[in-house]
Amino acid sequence: MADFSSRYRRWLEQLEADQLDGFLLTHSPNLTYLFNFTASTAMGCCLAGESFLIVDSRYIESARSQAVNCQPVLARDSLEQELRSILSKNKNPKLRLGIEANHISYDLFATIQSWFTTVECVPTHGLTEKLRMIKDEEEIQTLKEAFRIAQTAYGHLVKNVSPGMTETAVAGLLEFELRKAGGEGLAFETIVASGKRASLPHAPATAKRIEPEELLLIDFGVKYHGYCSDLTRVCLLPGTRKPPIYKVVQEAREQAFSRIKPGALCSEIDQVAREWIARSGYGDHFGHSLGHGLGLEVHELPALSTRSQMEVQEGMVFTIEPGIYLPGQYGVRIEDVVVVTPNGFQFLSQPDS
Amino acid sequence: MADFSSRYRRWLEQLEADQLDGFLLTHSPNLTYLFNFTASTAMGCCLAGESFLIVDSRYIESARSQAVNCQPVLARDSLEQELRSILSKNKNPKLRLGIEANHISYDLFATIQSWFTTVECVPTHGLTEKLRMIKDEEEIQTLKEAFRIAQTAYGHLVKNVSPGMTETAVAGLLEFELRKAGGEGLAFETIVASGKRASLPHAPATAKRIEPEELLLIDFGVKYHGYCSDLTRVCLLPGTRKPPIYKVVQEAREQAFSRIKPGALCSEIDQVAREWIARSGYGDHFGHSLGHGLGLEVHELPALSTRSQMEVQEGMVFTIEPGIYLPGQYGVRIEDVVVVTPNGFQFLSQPDS
Numbered sequence: 001m002a003d004f005s006s007r008y009r010r011w012l013e014q015l016e017a018d019q020l021d022g023f024l025l026t027h028s029p030n031l032t033y034l035f036n037f038t039a040s041t042a043m044g045c046c047l048a049g050e051s052f053l054i055v056d057s058r059y060i061e062s063a064r065s066q067a068v069n070c071q072p073v074l075a076r077d078s079l080e081q082e083l084r085s086i087l088s089k090n091k092n093p094k095l096r097l098g099i100e101a102n103h104i105s106y107d108l109f110a111t112i113q114s115w116f117t118t119v120e121c122v123p124t125h126g127l128t129e130k131l132r133m134i135k136d137e138e139e140i141q142t143l144k145e146a147f148r149i150a151q152t153a154y155g156h157l158v159k160n161v162s163p164g165m166t167e168t169a170v171a172g173l174l175e176f177e178l179r180k181a182g183g184e185g186l187a188f189e190t191i192v193a194s195g196k197r198a199s200l201p202h203a204p205a206t207a208k209r210i211e212p213e214e215l216l217l218i219d220f221g222v223k224y225h226g227y228c229s230d231l232t233r234v235c236l237l238p239g240t241r242k243p244p245i246y247k248v249v250q251e252a253r254e255q256a257f258s259r260i261k262p263g264a265l266c267s268e269i270d271q272v273a274r275e276w277i278a279r280s281g282y283g284d285h286f287g288h289s290l291g292h293g294l295g296l297e298v299h300e301l302p303a304l305s306t307r308s309q310m311e312v313q314e315g316m317v318f319t320i321e322p323g324i325y326l327p328g329q330y331g332v333r334i335e336d337v338v339v340v341t342p343n344g345f346q347f348l349s350q351p352d353s
Numbered sequence: 354m355a356d357f358s359s360r361y362r363r364w365l366e367q368l369e370a371d372q373l374d375g376f377l378l379t380h381s382p383n384l385t386y387l388f389n390f391t392a393s394t395a396m397g398c399c400l401a402g403e404s405f406l407i408v409d410s411r412y413i414e415s416a417r418s419q420a421v422n423c424q425p426v427l428a429r430d431s432l433e434q435e436l437r438s439i440l441s442k443n444k445n446p447k448l449r450l451g452i453e454a455n456h457i458s459y460d461l462f463a464t465i466q467s468w469f470t471t472v473e474c475v476p477t478h479g480l481t482e483k484l485r486m487i488k489d490e491e492e493i494q495t496l497k498e499a500f501r502i503a504q505t506a507y508g509h510l511v512k513n514v515s516p517g518m519t520e521t522a523v524a525g526l527l528e529f530e531l532r533k534a535g536g537e538g539l540a541f542e543t544i545v546a547s548g549k550r551a552s553l554p555h556a557p558a559t560a561k562r563i564e565p566e567e568l569l570l571i572d573f574g575v576k577y578h579g580y581c582s583d584l585t586r587v588c589l590l591p592g593t594r595k596p597p598i599y600k601v602v603q604e605a606r607e608q609a610f611s612r613i614k615p616g617a618l619c620s621e622i623d624q625v626a627r628e629w630i631a632r633s634g635y636g637d638h639f640g641h642s643l644g645h646g647l648g649l650e651v652h653e654l655p656a657l658s659t660r661s662q663m664e665v666q667e668g669m670v671f672t673i674e675p676g677i678y679l680p681g682q683y684g685v686r687i688e689d690v691v692v693v694t695p696n697g698f699q700f701l702s703q704p705d706s
Contacts, residue, residue, distance in 0.1 A: 040541075040555070057640020058554040061680055077660070099459065106462040106476060107454035123459065172532025179525025185557065188393075189538045201411040202393070204538065287410025307430070327414055 002138045008034055008069040010131055012049060020098040020122060022047040022090075024083070024112075027103040029296040030128040032226055037067040043079050044070065045086050047095075054082045080108065084115055098124045126301060133293055133301040134315035139227065140339055140348070143295070143317060145182075146224035147337065147349045150231050153177035153222070158235055163212040167192040170216065171205035178222045187221025187228035187298045198234075199331040201288060201323060213240050215330055221298055228298040230319055231349055232335035245282065245324040249332050250352075252276040252322040256290060260320075260338060260345040266308035273322045274306070282324045291319040294337055316340045317348065355491045361387055361422040363484055365402060373451040373475060375400040375443075377436070377465075380456040382649040383481040385579055390420040396432050397423065398439050400448075407435045433461065437468055451477045479654060486646055486654040487668035492580065493692055493701070496648070496670060498535075499577035500690065500702045503584050506530035506575070511588055516565040520545040523569065524558035531575045540574025540581035540651045551587075552684040554641060554676060566593050568683055574651055581651040583672055584702055585688035598635065598677040602685050603705075605629040605675040609643060613673075613691060613698040619661035626675045627659070635677045644672040647690055669693045670701065 011034055015023055025031055025044030031053065032038045039059040045052045051070040055063045056079065063072035075082040087097075095116075099109060101123035109121055135143070156177045161170055171190040178186070193203035195214035202219075210216065216235040221228050236242065252273040259269045270290040277286045289305030294317050302310040304318055316339070323333030334352045338345040364387055368376055378384055378397030384406065385391045392412040398405045404423040408416045409432065416425035428435040440450075448469075452462060454476035462474055488496070509530045514523055524543040531539070546556035548567035555572075563569065569588040574581050589595065605626040612622045623643040630639045642658035647670050655663040657671055669692070676686030687705045691698040 060640075061678075062553050062556065101460035101463070102458050104459050105455050106452065106457050106459050106474075107478070109459040109462075110454070110476070121459075123463070125460070168532055168535070168537065171538075172529055172536075175532065176525055176529035179521055179528065182521070182560075183525075184521060184559075185524075185542045186539065200415050203415065206537075207535075287413075325414075 002036075003136065004034070004036055004068045007131065011128060012046075014127055014131065015046065015098065018098065018124065018127065019096060020124075021092055021096045023098040023127075024104065025100065025128070026108065027100050027128075029132070029300075030100070032296050033128065033132050035067045035070045037063055038226060039063075041079065043083060045083055047086065047090060052086050054079050054086070080111060083112075087112070087116060087119060090116075090118065093118055095119045096122050098122050098127060100127075101125055129301050132295055134313060135295060135317050135339065136315070139295065140317070142225045142227045143229070143337075143339075143348050146222060146227050146229040147231070149178060149181040149183050149224055150220065150222050150229040151350050152181040153183070154218075154220075154231070154233060161210070161216070161235060161237065163210050163214075163237060166207050166209050167194055167197075167205035167216075168207055170210070170218070174218070174220060178220075183222035183224060185223045187223050187230060191217065191219035193217045193331070195330065196328055199325045199327050199329060201325055201331065201333065210237070212237065215240065215243065215332075217331055217333060219333070219335065226296055228294055228296070229349075230294055230298050230335065230337065232321055232333045233352060234332050234334065243330060243332065245326070245332050248277060248280045248282060249322050249324055249334050251280075253320055253334060253336075256320050256322070257338075257345070260312060260340060261343060262312055262314050262340060264312045266302050266304045266310045266312060267306055269312070269320075270304045270306055270308070273320075277322060277324060285324045285326060286322060287325075288323070291321055293318045312340055314340050314342055355389075356489065357387070357389055357421045360484065364481060365399075367480055367484065368399065368451065371451065371477065371480065372449060373477075374445055374449045376451040376480075377457065378453065378481070379461065380453050380481075382485070382653075383453070385649050386481065386485050388420045388423045390416055391579060392416075394432065396436055398436055400439065400443060405439050407432050407439070433464060436465075440465070440469060440472060443469075443471065446471055448472045449475050451475050451480060453480070454478055482654050485648055487666060488648060488670050488692065489668070492648065493670070495578045495580045496582070496690075496692075496701050499575060499580050499582040500584070502531060502534040502536045502577055503573065503575050503582040504703050505534040506536070507571075507573075507584070507586060514563070514569070514588060514590065516563050516567075516590060519560050519562050520547055520550075520558035520569075521560055523563070523571070527571070527573060531573075536575035536577060538576045540576050540583060544570065544572035546570045546684075548683060549681055552678045552680050552682060554678055554684065554686065563590070565590065568593065568596065568685075570684055570686060572686070572688065579649055581647055581649070582702075583647055583651050583688065583690065585674055585686045586705060587685050587687065596683060596685065598679070598685050601630060601633045601635060602675050602677055602687050604633075606673055606687060606689075609673050609675070610691075610698070613665060613693060614696060615665055615667050615693060617665045619655050619657045619663045619665060620659055622665070622673075623657045623659055623661070626673075630675060630677060638677045638679060639675060640678075641676070644674055646671045665693055667693050667695055
């Protein structure tokens with residue numbers, strides 16, 4: 001069991017630091033992080049240091065048995081009505097209620113404002129996400145296990161891929177192996193792109209059959225105890241060779257790895273990989289950012305992009321995934337995941353070689 | 354290929370009827386519906402009858418080759434910056450820009466308002482979703498195929514479930530069969546709840562092993578050409594018998610089915626099933642609504658709930674899924690899916706018997 005009480009305490013301290021009297025949680029991974037509870041629909045509301053978890057009847061039994069740091073509340077009518085009833089207990093004449101500005105809908109924001117003149121919705125950006133960005137030892141162990149599952153499954157897959165299979169069949173086999181290895185669900189839709197389709201960076205598996213000598217771009221993620229793996233590999237069929245751009249992508253990775261340590265700028269890590277690819281003549285063929293944080297969500301803070309303002313910190317977990325995509329021909333992306341240590345980094349995945 | 358041009362024309366007519374000069378699409382299934390394009394991140398913007406689809410570099414090649422009714426635009430910096438540049442072409446001194454109030458984030462809403470004094474964001478609710486609610490013949494055929502895949506896979510599964518397997522292994526086997534039958538991905542996380550866990554209406558598969566004589570509640574969905582199946586079955590191991598509440602749930606279904614036809618109230622269909630369960634003594638054990646629409650999303654309009662204000666219309670597709678959950682014991686839910694016809698309904702799934 002993760003240390004939910006200390007992360008909740010840090011969260012309450014952050015509310016206080018931001019002079020918030022309360023907070024409305026609408027982004028599901030934040031509920032998981034603070035309350036050990038996951039549902040397709042739920043809300044959290046903190047008022048004067050006390051938190052409520054609002055769920056409907058489908059989830060109330062599991063909320064009561066699992067959730068921590070909060071009081072589960074059954075929404076008999078709707079989650080919104082229950083929220084209203086919780087907020088109506090407020091006696092503060094000017095309650096500063098933090099909202100997750102990137103996640104709350106305009107509608108819910110406007111509805112809350114219409115209910116009370118005493119509640120001021122204060123937009124916040126990444127308040128909980130910034131705490132989630134720094135992983136503790138238990139989270140790192142959980143992520144390692146997610147990657148062990150992912151790589152065990154991939155190892156079984158590559159022994160069984162052959163020309164004539166459809167991309168969908170490859171995805172199905174991989175997902176079955178993920179479950180057999182202990183996976184608890186997919187972190188995102190499995191990408192299997194063969195031949196020319198591999199020049200599309202994010203191409204879900206289709207009914208297309210794999211031809212001899214085509215390469216496969218496989219990008220997949222599994223969930224384990226709520227945490228996501230994310231790994232991209234280029235799968236070569238027996239008798240085929242790595243295309244020339246493979247080496248360029250590998251070198252770009254090395255450039256990036258050489259810069260990862262606390263205090264480095266996220267943008268600088270992106271930059272060195274991007275420059276390497278550009279100098280090798282493929283600058284127009286690497287459009288996406290170099291990497292992203294990973295944890296309860298498959299994309300979370302920090303971003304490793306040219307625009308990122310963040311510094312690398314110990315305990316951050318992120319992907320490094322440069323790619324080169326040649327439209328009409330093929331594409332190569334290699335993705336591994338690291339955790340930042342006091343003096344550098346460790347791999348959470350078994351890196352591609 | 355679906356008739357994208359006629360649905361787009363109906364959509365433009367709706368904008369006109371609502372006196373909107375433009376519309377901002379932020380809800381991904383609406384982009385799929387109007388533009389034949391799906392991405393993890395994208396925005397659509399319609400201005401003066403012309404639509405733009407804003408995507409990042411990961412998706413631009415597929416947007417250019419697949420998308421219809423719109424002009425794909427590559428966001429070099431961010432989607433928001435590209436949106437700003439599109440909106441800045443507006444010459445209308447008071448542009449009424451429809452927004453999807455339940456889907457747009459407060460942050461994006463506030464950002465747009467801060468950019469322009471000439472743009473008024475007009476909250477809309479379900480504008481596109483109400484068009485999507487009525488399925489055309491091609492959508493119905495696609496849904497039928499999704500259910501054929503689902504039921505083929507389930508048929509293979511039940512022959513291979515045995516005590517001692519974990520819930521996760523059952524989910525993995527089902528998902529593998531879904532892929533083999535032609536499924537293109539999961540519509541939602543597979544629910545496999547055995548024994549006492551079946552009293553939790555929405556319990557994802559865990560490492561728990563299935564004991565002899567336990568029943569399994571299995572709720573699963575597959576995607577086919579973007580459309581979702583959704584089916585719940587109670588799987589009984591050989592030698593076990595249906596529990597007494599099974600019959601009550603079946604009878605509640607029959608009550609609901611007897612009311613489905615154009616002109617009926619969605620709330621009335623929910624009500625008759627709910628009353629049947631209550632009169633049978635289980636009123637406290639059926640908390641969720643009776644059903645929901647199904648299509649590009651696994652939950653869409655109409656809702657079949659006590660609070661729903663909608664009338665049943667020809668072409669609607671929805672689930673009927675009463676359940677009884679006995680905490681600490683077990684639970685039963687049976688879910689099938691219908692399409693409304695001029696005089697009643699047809700099943701899209703092969704109904705449970």
